[in-house]
Structure formats: C-alpha cells, structure tokens
Amino acid sequence: MVTRTPAWSQLGTPDRRKRRCSCCTRPPIRFCLAWAGFIFLLTWTCLLYRPSFPPSTRYIGYQAFDMLASPHSLAKPQQDLEEQHSSTATSAPITYGPSFPNDIFAPLVPNTFPLTEITVHQCFRFGFEVCRPPSTAAKDARLGPWVKVDRPLDSESEVNESKDKGKTTGGGVFGNIFGSLESRYIFYRRSKRTSDVPNVVEVRLVELGTDQNPQGGEWAGWHRVKTDLRSHYMRIFMQLPPLHLYYRTVGGTDEDRVGIEAGEYHEPSKAGNSTYQPVTELDIVYGNGPPWPGFEPVGQVAPYQPEFSSSGVRLTMRRAPIPNPPLPVHPLFKADGTFKIVQLADMHFSVTHGDCREVDWQSSEKPCVADDDTNALIGQWLDEEKPDLVVWSGDQLNGQGSSWDVKSVLPKVLKEVIDRKIPWAAIQGNHDSESGHLSRVEQQRMLGLLPFSLTRTGPASLHDGEGAGNFYIELHSPAPDDMHLFTLYLLDSGSAAPKDKWKPWKWNGYDWIRKDQIEWFLKVSAKWKKIARPYIPDGAKDLGRLWKVKRRSGTALSPSSLVQRQSAATGEVWNGNATKATHLAKPKALFFCHIPIPEAFAPVDKDPHTGSKLEFGEEQEGATFEGGQKNGGIFDAIVAQPQEERDVVGFFHGHMHINAACRRVTGLWICFNGGTSYAGYGKIGFPRRTRVIELQQWGEKVTTWHRYEGRKERIDENTLYEEGEKKQ
Structure with missing residues (x-):
C-alpha cells in the first residue's frame, strides 16, 4: 500500500499550515489603485456627459415642434402642404x-x-x-x-x-x-x-x-x-x-x-x-x-x-421675434408666362473668410477674399437676371474642418438672396455632412427657418432613414384658375457610399439616390393631373365676367360662347373650334440633386439629321463614373415611364466644379452648373459661373444659359425642351 504525502507537506512544516479562504486574502496594492482609477473615470464620464433634455445636438429637432404657426410655414412636412390649395398665404395674424x-x-x-x-x-x-x-x-x-x-x-x-x-x-x-x-x-x-x-x-x-x-x-x-x-x-x-x-x-x-x-x-423712461x-x-x-x-x-x-x-x-x-415674410404656398409664373431659376452650386463657405482657389486675377493690391468676392459676384448676377427662384444645389458648407459651426456660416451663404427678398430652396451635398455636429436633417430644418426659404426636410424615412431634403415645389399660374403648370423635384443624393464591410478602410465611392426615394418620386409623379396644352390662363375671371353680361341681358350662355375666350394676361384668343392642336399632358418637371447620376457620363444622343452629338458647354473634369453616384436607378425609372406619364425633362447637378456641360442621354438632358464660388476648387481659365434656367410659355419650353464672372452676355444659351417638338 502506497501512502500519499500531502502536497502541502512539500512546502513547509505541516503544523504551520493555516486554513485561508480566498475572500480573506489581502488584494495587491496595484489592483486597488486600478479599481479606484476605474471608478474615478466612470464617475467623471457620467458627470461630464450626463444626458440633458433635450440633448444639445437635438435642439433644432426640439424647436421644430414649436415654430411660428404661420400659414406659410415651410418647415412643415410635405404631406401637410399638399392639403393647402390656396395660392397665397392668408393674412391671419401670427x-x-x-x-x-x-x-x-x-x-x-x-x-x-x-x-x-x-x-x-x-x-x-x-x-x-x-x-x-x-x-x-x-x-x-x-x-x-x-x-x-x-x-x-x-x-x-x-x-x-x-x-x-x-x-x-x-x-x-x-x-x-x-x-x-x-x-x-x-x-x-x-x-x-x-x-x-x-x-x-x-x-x-x-x-x-x-x-x-x-x-x-x-x-x-x-x-x-x-x-x-x-x-x-x-x-x-x-x-x-x-x-x-x-x-x-x-x-x-x-x-x-x-x-x-x-x-x-x-428709472429710465420707456415712453417713445x-x-x-x-x-x-x-x-x-x-x-x-x-x-x-x-x-x-x-x-x-x-x-x-x-x-x-x-x-x-x-x-x-x-428683441421682439420677427416672423418670416409671407410667401405664396406655390411660387407663381409671371404674367408673361415665364419663370426664371438661378442655380448656385458648391459655395464651400467656412466660418472664416476662406482661401481663394485657382484665381489668376488676385494681387497684393487686389487680394481675393473668398466669401466676400463670391457674394459680390452672386449679387451682380442676381441684379442682372432678377430670378423668381434660386436653387442651391449642395455643398453650401466647405466641411473639411473649416465650417465647424453651421449656424454661423449659413447666413453668410444666403445673405445676397435674403437681402434681395428672393425665394430660394436648398439641398445638401457631400461636404455638408462634414460640418459641425448637426445632422443633415437638423441642417435642413435650419435652412427651412431662414427668411424666403422654400426648403423642406421631406419624409424622414427616405434614403434609408438618413436623407434630408427630399421635396418638390409646384409652380402655379397667377391666373384665378391657380393651375399647376410645372414641378421642381429636389432630392438628397447623400454623402459617401456605405463602407464595404469586408474592406472598411477603402473608399467606396459616393452615395446615391436610394430605392425608397425612387418609389417616393414615382408616387408623387403619378398623382399629377393632366392639363390642356397649350395652356391659356383665362381662368374663372373671364368666365365670371361673361356670366354677368349674359345674366344681365337675360340670354343664356351658349356652348359657342364658351368655345372662344380671350386671355386676360396676353390678349391671345383661344378658340376651342380651331384646328390648333391641343392635348392633355402632365406638368413638366426638372430634377435637382447634388451628386451627378451615373448616366451623366454615358454616351450622348445624336441628332438624326446631322449626326452631331447633342451636347454643349465646357466639360474639363474627366468623364468618369467615379465622380458620380455609385449606383443608378432614378434615371432608369424615369425612362421606363410611359411617354405620356413622364414629366421630368432634365437633371441639374453640382459637385463637379469644372464641368458645366449639358448632355442629352436617352432623351433626357443632364446639366452641370460649374463652380460658383472662389472658395471651391476650380481651374485657371475656367471662370466662376451660375446656370440660369428659364421656363417659357407657361412651362412648355425650357431654355438655359450661363453667366460668367467678368462678362455681361449670356453664354451657351440653348433650348432643352419645347412642348410639341418632334422627338429625335
């Protein structure tokens, strides 16, 4: 029989062994110091970053619930505005x-x-x-x-x-x-x-x-x-x-x-x-x-x-809060049947003045101040063109560490437009996501709070819940019929594409218009009612005058008396019995988004008679898909619409500062603005510019041209669309 010797006997004298439990062991001093340090850091973190109500980054969202209850408030959701049918804001007190x-x-x-x-x-x-x-x-x-x-x-x-x-x-x-x-x-x-x-x-x-x-x-x-x-x-x-x-x-x-x-x-006197x-x-x-x-x-x-x-x-x-000036619920065409839009792209403004980039005219005697000189240029263009609407197509902020306080930069971006009391709307670009600690939704709401703004946030669920600035603007007739004649779609193309989960360190391209945005667009486009073209703004005013005349004479209105009427705006006589071709068509539309769709770089259409390419303007930035949205979809959805249901006739982009061309692809025009600001990158010999879009003949004709710095004439003026033109 083998007797086992206890293991403890090998370590010392048995009678000196003492029974000890683990809880009675004194912990090392290093453990105590580490534990105390952890408790200190945890307490400090809780005190420093304790939540408040509302959280500091949600102030704008909180304020959105308690804004001026003005009938023309444009920060309301799109669906709320759809219920309003009045063409002008009421005069009810704020x-x-x-x-x-x-x-x-x-x-x-x-x-x-x-x-x-x-x-x-x-x-x-x-x-x-x-x-x-x-x-x-x-x-x-x-x-x-x-x-x-x-x-x-x-x-x-x-x-x-x-x-x-x-x-x-x-x-x-x-x-x-x-x-x-x-x-x-x-x-x-x-x-x-x-x-x-x-x-x-x-x-x-x-x-x-x-x-x-x-x-x-x-x-x-x-x-x-x-x-x-x-x-x-x-x-x-x-x-x-x-x-x-x-x-x-x-x-x-x-x-x-x-x-x-x-x-x-x-006590100072308050009287007078x-x-x-x-x-x-x-x-x-x-x-x-x-x-x-x-x-x-x-x-x-x-x-x-x-x-x-x-x-x-x-x-x-x-001092006393001043409500924003009232605006029409829907912008109106002028009496001559025109509506002019100025597109401004890629301002890239910072908290400070910012540096001028690729400018060949500055000197020690005439230094270039990026924001001041850009605003002076914009003011000159606005005074020359006198637009009915200005569209900011993204990258209002420079991002990249220089526009870290959004609320200090936006009034500077919009100063010239607000000073001239011109209605405007804005969408965001990729650099707007790099600015400060406000989200894109909060920035979009802030834009909607500024005077003369038609900017809206749109449905919160779009762009997979991350989009801001998916909305549309209806352009109406100034006649009593308040006819919806044209539509402007403004959609958020996002910032950077989501990272590849297998290669998170690699740049994955630019974001794109998502499937839910496309579905929303198609739903909105499908609800527009067709109107008689060519449109004559006679409306109920002329009919009411004829009705009064006939009632006074005791003669009933005959069908023939309603066939021929005169336009109060132009004096043109519209004759329902004439052979002039009339048809029903949906109001046409333009589509604005910051990052260009992939089809902007596809082969262009050719004129069937001359074989020449249907494109005009300067294109000095490489025609590469890498500069556009990573994925397509919106272009194909529009092309797939039946011809009688299709309303979009052109896309308008920013993002590429030295691309300013218009190219027709599969029957749709795709245009770039080109760089507007001295604060954004450019190229020597490529002037800063703005694109002007004029809707004529009550939206039945779309013409565009550029305004350049240092030049008074229109550049590259061309017609993009005209109702009834022969399809090529």
Missing part, C-alpha cells in the same frame, strides 16, 4: 402656439418673454460641479432659472466640442489645451411674469480702458457683470484686455437694482423710446458672417487672429 419653455437655450424659437438678468460664468471641462451660476429657489421662481447660452465665448472651445463629435479638425496647441480646460459662457434668466420683474432692454460690451465705472446720467439702470468675458488663454496668449458685459434693465423691485454701477438709481424694447434672446456668432436674421450685433468678444487659431467671436441679441 400665433405662437403653446408657451415655450424658459429654461432651455433655443435661439431659433420665437420666445417673446424678455430676459430679466444676465451673467457670465466660468466652466471647467474636467470639473465635477454643475456649470451654473449660484441662485436661490426664490429667484428662480420670480426671475426664472439660469439658462446657459450653450456656445462658448472662445472659438477654440467650440472647435474642440466639434472635434469630439469627429466632424472637424483644427486649433493651435495652446488653444486646444486651454480650450479643453476652461470655457466661459453667458447665462441669462427669463420670466413669464410681467409686473414685478426687471426687463433687459439693452446690452453692451465694454473693454478695459473705456470702462470708467459710469455714474448715473446715461448709465442709469445699467448692471455690470463682474466676471470677465475673456478667458485666461485669451488674455495671456492673445494679449487681449479684460472685457465686461453691461446690461440695462427697466422695471422690477429695489432688490433687482443691487449691483447697478450707477450711484443713485434713476424704441431702444427700450425688451431683449428676448442672446446668441454667439463665430467668424465674420452676419448675425442670424432677426438678431443684431452687440459687440466683439474675440477678434479674428489666425495665428492663435481664433476665428473671431461676437455677441448678438434679438
């Missing part, structure tokens, strides 16, 4: 719907309640405290809770926030460090009480050296915020003096006047002084662009200093 929340920063919401108090607070990104000025329950109840203007007072902090979203790059070394550590924000209170609370009526920024601690007189009723608007980084590295915010109040109680710089408080209209909102603008419409500049917090990666920061304020 209503603001339900009460807006006072504890959320939403500058695009038309909140009419005045601000009651303003302050500046320093926030540390790695701190554990809630970034909010001190307050009391009583003050919160009477004056309103503190609301953070969630846009830092230094552009470096905003750039860093965008970088966290993976949408931008940039910033200097010191700016990245200090912008990550410290930021300063403006806070304000707003109250719905009107009797016993102060109203902020004016705001100023005063720099050290001009700040003289005012005493009474002009400065009566002013409060001085003690915290400097400028961070330590701005004062140390940018060598900027301290800057303080002053705001003026009227009304309130003696308690509200504590801290007023004037020695003796004098428009400057005492209450301030209802504050906002920050980065870069050199104009304020958001309805806001006015207050002062500069930080100048543009590229050596310190500072884009410039300005404070703006809004």
